[in-house]
Amino acid sequence: xxxxxxxxxxxxxxxxxxxxMGPHPKPPKINTDPILPIGPLNQLDNIIAEKExxxxxxxxxxARIV
Numbered sequence: 001x002x003x004x005x006x007x008x009x010x011x012x013x014x015x016x017x018x019x020x021m022g023p024h025p026k027p028p029k030i031n032t033d034p035i036l037p038i039g040p041l042n043q044l045d046n047i048i049a050e051k052e053x054x055x056x057x058x059x060x061x062x063a064r065i066v
Contacts, residue, residue, distance in 0.1 A: 039047050048063050 038044075045065060048065070052062055
C-alpha cells in the first residue's frame with residue numbers, strides 16, 4: 001500500500017512537470033490605437049444600423065445604445 005502511494009504521487013509529480021513544460025501560446029496582439037469618432041452622436045443609431053445591415057443577424061440580436 002505504501003509503495004502504491006509513492007508511485008501514484010511520483011506519477012502525479014511527473015505529469016505536473018510535463019504539463020508546465022508543454023507549449024505556451026503567444027500573447028495576443030492588442031490594438032491600443034484610440035477609436036476615432038465615426039460621426040455625430042445624434043446619427044449614431046443610423047450608422048450602427050447601416051454597418052450591421054451587412055451581416056445576417058438573428059431577430060432581436062442587433063446592437064442597442066442604452
